[in-house]
Amino acid sequence: MSKALPTRSENYSEWYNELVKRADLAENSPVRGCMVIKPYGYSIWEKMQRALDDMFKETGHTNAYFPLFIPKSYLSKEASHVEGFAKECAVVTHYRLKNDPNGKGVVVDPEAKLEEELIVRPTSETVIWSTYKNWIQSYRDLPLLINQWANVVRWEMRTRLFLRTAEFLWQEGHTAHATAQEAVAETKQMLEVYAQFAEEWMAVPVIKGVKTANERFAGAEDTYCIEAMMQDGKALQAGTSHFLGQNFANAFDVKFQDKEGKLDYVWGTSWGVSTRLMGALIMAHSDDAGLVLPPKLAPIQVVIVPIYRNDEQLAQISEKVAEITKDLKKLGISVKYDSSDNAKPGFKFAEYELKGVPVRLAMGGRDLENGTVEVARRDTKTKETVSVEGIAAYVQNLLNDIQESIYRKALTFREENTYKVDSFEEFNNILDTKGGFILAHWDGTSETEEKIKEETKATIRCIPLDQEAEEGVCIYSGKPSKGRVVFARAY
Template identity: 75%
Template sequence: MSKNLTKRETDYSKWYNELVVKADLAENSGVRGCMVIKPYGFAIWEKMQAELDRMFKETGHQNAYFPLFIPKSYLSKEAAHVEGFAKECAVVTHYRLKNAEDGSGVIVDPEAKLEEELIVRPTSETIIWDTYRKWIESYRDLPLLINQWANVVRWEMRTRLFLRTAEFLWQEGHTAHATEKEAVEEAELILDIYAEFAEKFMAMPVIKGLKTESERFAGAVETYCIEGLMQDGKALQAGTSHFLGQNFAKAFDVKFTSKEGKLEHVWATSWGVSTRLMGALVMTHSDDLGLVLPPNLAPIQVVIVPIHRTDEQLDAITDKVNEIVKELRNKGISVKYDNRTTYKPGWKFAEYELKGVPLRIAMGPRDLENGTLEIARRDTLTKESISQIDVIDYVEKTLTDIQKSLFDKAFDFRESHITEVNTFEEFKEVLNTKTGFVSAHWDGTAETEERIKELTKATIRCIPLNNEVEEGKCILTGNKSQQRVLFAKAY
């Protein structure tokens, strides 16, 4: 299993691709650029989904569902939006197939052409805002706080499992507000939710910031983001929240009657995270032996493997294990007892190591006699023999410690890979030798941003929200700058 896994230092990209497949998270499908998410991978996504869904609902959001297909004319109503997504859209032109006359198979029926082509949603702003026009009449209908869990299609040419696929799963929130202030507060609230989820559940430290104008979501006035740093020193955008102003409300004529009796356009936000978080989870913590999963998102937090030679020994071990399993589950801990006799314990150890199960318990006949068992931690690869009486408390405390340790390790790595530079030569040297985030002055122009990208392949990941005003000079042009921004090479 893990013996055949490419080492990270040898080829990080190949290591990632192999690990996603070998750990049974996902695989490429028969449809170009699309993936099959396998049960183990989907179990992790379900845990992500459940926690985020809870956090959204606790802040007043409700789930709904909108059509997969969007009339082409809808995309034309918001100019920046259509320009941003035009090159990625899949288009439905016909609604029927028929058998070819020569018997070669099915063909598109030329007589079944749609009057108006349909776009397979790359994102749902347009179809949702057309719907909101019917839902919103007065200030009493606001705020409207809607989220949907869905799939979207963006026709990517170069794909990689979870990180960039033609079809992916996500949630997209779309909200309408009476004032600009309320909409901005909503966008910032969601950013905080994303950051809290990333750090508390994924154990992935993130930097909250603003995107530059050229990196904003198509049609947004402002885009907020969380940025994580992967083990190879590349950044990954893990979530975005957009203040849309009144752009979509005006495009789709969504108005409300205010308390003062005036007819006004609403203010809007949209926000989303996707199965890209799965890729971030893999790359933040995993090692050359396989996945390393934080307990808060691990489908199996504890696995118990019996070690036996006879059926009688297995039966005796199983009786004791069943007691432990019941107690652990009563504590809300997900546990699996792997008593398959078709695989040897060593094979099972390797399998659960590859799959990143946080804790592995082994119990044999001698453990049964002595009232002990052996527990191995996936994050540190350490083993300890403990009393069976202490196992429940030990597991609870150790799972908490693993969660914290994984975050601390990732945080220390991130902090040691943020480097301040003041010249373009320093900038290039850090990118080539140390990688990670580079904190540097930028003159605020799109031209300079694009030129730096052309010369180094590094982009401005964000303008950190906690940035202090600091006068300086742009590393490329020497023009005045009021603050540092974070550059990095990114996924």
């Protein structure tokens, strides 16, 4: 048995890093800042992809794919966009290698310099809007609702598996519309899709809101977001949806002819979530024994482990397990029967606990005689002995209960760690002693927002969409405020 994980209370960061590696989700790659997503981790991502892709298609979107490389001149066309991403761009300057004349491997061929440098995409707005210019001529071509699943590169200095890596996987939606109202409606619709996925699939409660000007996506008129709370009280931005106005249409001259024959620029949106959701999933639910996965996203929903004295007894148990497995699969439940002889049952129990398998069934000789099976649930670590008759329906109900229970636990945690404060002294005290989300008045200025960030490392995560009008005074400046915003330290 490997040594126990670090505990969350001792070192939350080390607990997270070790859990990602020991649960076989991902590991660091030979390329600085990049990661290898291992099969078990990628299986979770695939389930996320499948669910989200279905939701996108239900709302009328189709998938396409655009180039990884973007001409440098494209990024120059939208000023705020290039300013927002300039420091994170990886640049391709040459297109050929040659043997080192000194016999030391290969070197860049200086004769093979590109006429124009290429940027490895940090996001695809520029290359996609340059393409949309050729696709859109009339109002009949609108709305254009496109999504792509891709990888992007942002040259991060300080990296952490899933949460912040130089290369990561994501989806990015890019849509064009005839009116501002349609584009805003699309932006909000996709925010709702993300919130529904986070809560119903990931079992992670989120706050829906709009970003301040300081935190807005580079090149957007408005950025909407969902914010989740991790078990250390820090916030994690789990998804964003941007109303781009006509900024990129102007930059790339994307016009359409309306029903009256008048030419106008289209209105745009973009929206995306990434493998960062894997980090959110881990940090929102897992415990000191390992992963706790919501059943909807677990690669293995049920594992069955036999406990036997000899080969004859194993054969009898296996025969019974085959019936159980068949019934579970009929209900669409993913199940693994681990009859391998390379580890004892206790070791297997610990390994599947570490990997977050929601339900474990164990069957021994006495269970075989009594027509029973031991059922253990990962989230509460409780066990009970249940009749084999009707076990598939029992497990199906149990999986549903686990999914709901994990969500309720996370929601309760967020509610217990959300505080209303009315003074900067109280604000600092809660940040330093408790963390969590702080609902506080802000005067609406970027200057105050920056000063609070500089002094406390807390940022305005969002202005909640369900915010009630509440007159007050800013906790920092004492100036009038129209409502509370969500502050937190964040990943």
